[in-house]
Amino acid sequence: MAIPILGGLLMLQSAVISRIPLLHGTADLVLLAVxxxxxxxxxxxxxxxxxxxxxxxxxxxxxPLVAALAGYLMTVGIVLLLRRxxxxxxxxxxFVATVLGTLLMHGISFVSLRxxxxxxxxxxxxxxxxxxxxLLNLVLAIPIYALLSDLANWLYPEELEV
Amino acid sequence: MKAFxxxxxxxxxxxxxxxxxxxxxxxxxxTPLTRVVLNPxxxxxxxLATRYQAIQNYFSAPQDLALLxxxxxxxxxxxxxxxTEIIELNQQISETRILxxxxxxxxxxxxxxxxxxSVIGRDTxxxxxxxxxxxxxxxxLRRGMPVVTxxxxxxxxxxxxxxxxxxxLITDPGSNVNxxxxxxRAQAVLQGQITGExxxxxxxQAANVQSGDLLLTSGLGGNYPADILIGQVTGVRRRDYDIFxxxxxxxxxxxxxxxxxxxITNFRPVDISPLVPTPAAPGPx
Numbered sequence: 001m002a003i004p005i006l007g008g009l010l011m012l013q014s015a016v017i018s019r020i021p022l023l024h025g026t027a028d029l030v031l032l033a034v035x036x037x038x039x040x041x042x043x044x045x046x047x048x049x050x051x052x053x054x055x056x057x058x059x060x061x062x063x064p065l066v067a068a069l070a071g072y073l074m075t076v077g078i079v080l081l082l083r084r085x086x087x088x089x090x091x092x093x094x095f096v097a098t099v100l101g102t103l104l105m106h107g108i109s110f111v112s113l114r115x116x117x118x119x120x121x122x123x124x125x126x127x128x129x130x131x132x133x134x135l136l137n138l139v140l141a142i143p144i145y146a147l148l149s150d151l152a153n154w155l156y157p158e159e160l161e162v
Numbered sequence: 163m164k165a166f167x168x169x170x171x172x173x174x175x176x177x178x179x180x181x182x183x184x185x186x187x188x189x190x191x192x193t194p195l196t197r198v199v200l201n202p203x204x205x206x207x208x209x210l211a212t213r214y215q216a217i218q219n220y221f222s223a224p225q226d227l228a229l230l231x232x233x234x235x236x237x238x239x240x241x242x243x244x245x246t247e248i249i250e251l252n253q254q255i256s257e258t259r260i261l262x263x264x265x266x267x268x269x270x271x272x273x274x275x276x277x278x279x280s281v282i283g284r285d286t287x288x289x290x291x292x293x294x295x296x297x298x299x300x301x302x303l304r305r306g307m308p309v310v311t312x313x314x315x316x317x318x319x320x321x322x323x324x325x326x327x328x329x330x331l332i333t334d335p336g337s338n339v340n341x342x343x344x345x346x347r348a349q350a351v352l353q354g355q356i357t358g359e360x361x362x363x364x365x366x367q368a369a370n371v372q373s374g375d376l377l378l379t380s381g382l383g384g385n386y387p388a389d390i391l392i393g394q395v396t397g398v399r400r401r402d403y404d405i406f407x408x409x410x411x412x413x414x415x416x417x418x419x420x421x422x423x424x425x426i427t428n429f430r431p432v433d434i435s436p437l438v439p440t441p442a443a444p445g446p447x
Contacts, residue, residue, distance in 0.1 A: 014283035014294065019418075024357060026288045060294070062320060062328060063287045109289050118336035120289065124356050129288045 001155065002037075002049050009033050010056050025132030027140050030057060031105055034072055035097045036141075036148035038079040039090055042156040050076040067112035074108075075101040091145070098141045099134060106130045260422050263312035267424065274387075275428040276310075277301060281420045282326070291334035291358060293317075293420060298325045306385070306431035309423050314391040314414040315339070315379060316423050318431075327425075332392065333358050333417055341392060342380040346370050349380055352392060352411065358418075362395065365407040371398050377411060384432025 009029040018026050034053050038046030050072040057072070058065030079097045106129065113120055186192050261278070268276050279295035297303050299322045309316040309329050317331040332339055337354040341362070348369030350362050365371055375395040381388030393413040400407045 010286065011283075013286045018284035018286060018288075021288070024288060026286075028286070030286070057286060060283075061285050061287045062290050062292045062330070063285075106289075109287055113289055113336070116336070118289075119353075120335055120356055125289065128357060133288055 001151070002045070002052050005151075006030060006033060006049065006053050006056055010060060014060060022132040022136050024128045025130065025134070025136060027136035028102065028105065028133065029140070029144065031072070031075065031101050032098065032137060032140055032144040033148060034076060035079050035101050036094060036145040037152070038076045039083055039093055039097060039145070040149060040152035040156075041083075041090075042158070043152050046076045046080060047073070063109055064112050064116070067108050071105040071108040075104055078104070090149075091142070094141050094145045095138065098137050102134045102137050103130070106133065257422075260312075264422065264424055267310070267312040274426045276424040277303070277427050278422055278424055279327075280422055285328075289335070289356070291331040291337075291354060291417070292320065293329050293331065293423075295327050295329055295423060295425075296325070297425065298323045298327050300324045302427060303327050303425055304430075308386050308390070308426045308429055310390060310426065311415055311420070311423055313416075314393065315386070316415055316417075316420065318385065319425065329423070331417055332413070333360055339386060339392070340380045340382040341377045342388075343369070343371055343395070344376040344378060346372075346375065349382065350409075352377065360393070360411050360413055362409040362411050363406060365398075365409060367400070367405070367407060369407065371395060371400075371407060371409060373397055384434055386431075387426065387429050 013027075013029045017029060020026065030053050034046070034049050037043055037049050051069065054065070054069030054072040057063065058068040061068065075097070078100050079093075082093045082097055082100075106125075110120055110122065110125055183192070264276075264278055268274070277297060279297040281293045282296045283294040285292035285294075295309075303319060303322055305319055305322055307319045309318060315332060317329045317334070317337065319327045320330040321328040330337055332352060332354055334354040335356050337352075339352040341350050341352045342348070343350060343365070346369050348365055348371060350365040350369075352360050352362055355361055362377070373395055377392040377395065379386040379388055379390040379392065391414055393411045393415075395409045396412045397410045398407060399409065
């Protein structure tokens with residue numbers, strides 16, 4: 001199930017969402033999907049989704065594969081920590097995880113590109129890319145969470161005790 | 163002599179009366195009489211026709227309404243189909259214009275072997291300015307091949323898969339292009355910016371650079387063929403204590419609306435990295 005969903009979202013991201021920037025930032029549907037999936041209570045495949053997302057994004061994007069993979073894995077790690085602590089308020093956890101995941105992914109992208117010699121000014125990067133991207137991700141966080149939550153309930157229905 | 167018969171007399175009288183009536187009518191003398199006679203007839207006729215129409219409408223309207231609704235639905239479907247056709251035709255016209263312009267470019271540069279490709283995606287990372295095209299190594303595309311439009315330079319191929327390739331735009335922050343300014347013929351370096359714009363750096367202080375000067379690839383470094391148009395200088399920043407001048411540039415290509423691009427397939431980039439001296443390299447003698 002992860003391959004068609006993440007693949008479809010990545011195609012949507014590349015063909016459509018990347019053409020709709022806010023300043024120079026864009027939403028990250030794959031990150032939101034990975035975060036929303038890892039937050040689901042009965043889901044235990046969050047790490048699998050992170051690895052798959054990292055591989056797919058690393059293949060499509062010019063960002064180094066290691067950076068993409070590390071970003072999604074660390075994001076899922078944060079999400080699982082949050083799930084243990086604030087599991088009673090999943091929407092709040094989704095928002096917090098979206099903020100932390102976006103900052104983490106952008107931080108890793110920034111550092112890896114700087115290490116490869118791309119002269120990225122940090123102040124402009126923060127103002128023109130990271131903060132607008134964060135806003136877009138927060139706007140899309142709830143619909144993505146709702147969709148993934150429905151999917152998780154469909155795939156892992158709650159067991160009723162008789 | 164035989165006298166007029168009653169029959170003949172009757173006929174002559176009738177003819178005289180008819181002729182007299184016609185003459186009176188032509189002279190307008192019968193109008194008041196006509197009005198007096200016809201008014202009640204017309205009123206009666208109108209009343210009768212109205213009632214008949216009402217009764218006819220009462221019985222036939224439901225059928226007509228159903229027919230009209232059906233016809234309306236058919237016409238709406240027809241309008242919808244025609245609108246779709248118009249959109250498709252407009253799309254085809256737009257593509258034809260682009261292809262025509264690209265064909266013009268190919269004819270103007272016969273020394274270049276080119277291959278057209280469609281832009282099918284953009285890099286998902288907002289820090290990077292890359293596009294994905296629908297041609298790859300199966301079409302003999304290789305890493306480093308320059309990509310242009312009929313307007314000017316777009317970038318170069320950074321990675322290739324069998325059926326797609328990733329193109330680094332000249333607006334990417336990691337992109338550097340050696341350029342020549344016209345008419346001053348000064349050499350400089352064009353750098354992509356994080357804002358998706360491009361800026362000109364390393365312009366010698368002695369160079370006389372003005373707004374409106376043209377930028378072309380210089381061919382230095384072996385990454386791009388020479389003389390591909392890039393853009394126009396829009397402003398120059400010159401300070402006496404700087405080593406180089408800087409300038410802002412307006413590219414000729416609209417990078418936000420890239421649809422179809424051309425890959426120059428007969429250009430092979432030159433790798434000059436072994437020729438660049440490094441601090442660790444042993445000196446001569």
